[in-house]
Amino acid sequence: MRSSNNNGLRHSARYAFPGIALIKGKHMTMRALLVRPLRRALAVLVCIASLTLPLRTEARLLDSDALFKIAPDLLATISASTTPIVPWATLLNGELLVKVLVTADTDDQSLTALRSFVVSVGGSVYYNYASMRMVAVMVPVSHLADLAHRTDVASISPNRAVTRTASLLQLSTGAANASVPNRRTLDGSGVGIAVVDSGIAYSHQSVSGTSLLGLLAPTRVRQAIDFVQVGKAGAGWVGGLDLSALVSTLLNGTNFTPLLSLLLQPGVTLPDPYGHGSHVASIAAGSGAYQWPDTSGTAPNADLYDVRVLNENGVGNVADVIAGIDWVIQHARSSTSA
Structure with a gap:
């Protein structure tokens, strides 16, 4: 390699090697070339070991x-x-x-x-x-x-955390475009739809029935289970507890007794502070004949089951979502075997 002054090789020239810092001076020996890289390699190994320290x-x-x-x-x-x-x-x-x-x-x-x-x-x-x-x-x-x-x-x-991400309604089955005359016979009667979301505003007219006189009838939300609150009851980060037995009654379909069904009636507190679940419920089973244009959903006479797994910010976690799906599966088994 040539020095910067173009006068040929000099003892003060700098020599560069891949992966090795520049070395200056006339006493550049094999020891200088090997020892320093070995020291640096050792330092790298120590750093790598420190990164894996928690596991070891x-x-x-x-x-x-x-x-x-x-x-x-x-x-x-x-x-x-x-x-x-x-x-x-x-x-x-x-x-x-x-x-x-x-x-x-x-x-x-x-x-x-x-x-x-x-x-x-x-x-x-x-x-x-x-x-x-x-x-x-x-x-x-x-x-x-x-x-x-x-x-x-x-x-x-x-x-992991979960959240509502997007709506693909416009890309779905197209059932929402079905003609209104079909709803005279195909209105969802006898069908139960579970909405695993942020809750359902059970007192909203869209999810309520309509009496013969056109008056507002009781809500079609038959049961409501709030896994957001169940999850919050997990005592945070306290160790040494087995809380699974406390919710096993909710998850096991054989335990859906009339008393438990009564306890799962929609409450008086704000059931859907985020609002997304009510929107989904109305698309699936909303009854909008009370206004013009008619905004009824696909099955306006179906029963609804409110399974809340998202909080007031539309955020939840995988454990609560699986618990909600588990509840739906077990409830369906109980209903079909009854």
């Missing part, structure tokens, strides 16, 4: 099978060197806690052993779903690897 010091080393069970975003979060900013993780008293969904591979529908393990390591159980082998839990990251190594655990994913 707070839990047993994850093998390939256990790693395969953990969702990539969850794995990235627990491996980060900084406190994650996600709704399903928090740092409490110096310990990282995560709320996750655990699918199980076992014949035990109650998942007794799995739930007991979660509580024993300082975690909590929120939902034990009736329609699938899955629990919604909170666990310390220090025991996440132990959870993943269990043979009855199939997968672990974070309890």
Whole structure:
């Protein structure tokens, strides 16, 4: 290489090598070329080791099978060197806690052993779903690897946030364009429609019946279940609790007794502060013949079931949404077997 003054090679010239800082001086030896890069490589290895420190010091080393069970975003979060900013993780008293969904591979529908393990390591159980082998839990990251190594655990994913994103009504079935005469016989009578959303304004005229005299009849919202409030009752980040038994009555379709049905009648509080669920309910089963133009939905005489999973800001989480779907499945089973 030539020096900058074009006078040939000089001892003071700078020599550049890929991946190695420029070295200046006449005593450039093989030792200088090798030692410094080795030191820097060692520093890089130390940095990499520090990034994986949470997995190695707070839990047993994850093998390939256990790693395969953990969702990539969850794995990235627990491996980060900084406190994650996600709704399903928090740092409490110096310990990282995560709320996750655990699918199980076992014949035990109650998942007794799995739930007991979660509580024993300082975690909590929120939902034990009736329609699938899955629990919604909170666990310390220090025991996440132990959870993943269990043979009855199939997968672990974070309890991610969900939100209403867009409307594809204009691209759907086209049933809303059906001619009005068809509604004389095909009006949804005897059909139940569950709306898993932000709630239903049950007192709105669109979801109420109409009496023979044209007066406003009672609401067609037959039952209302608020999983937003059920989720809030999960005691935040308190460990050592199994709350799944408290909601098992709601999720199990065999428990839909007349008394429980009475308890699930629409309440007096504001049922849909966000408004999206009421909009969806009106599209599906709204009765708009009281005004012009007629804004009736596809099945204006159908019964409605309000399954609230989104809060006043239109935000929820996967655990509550699955609980809402589970409720619908179990309620349908109860209705068809009755």
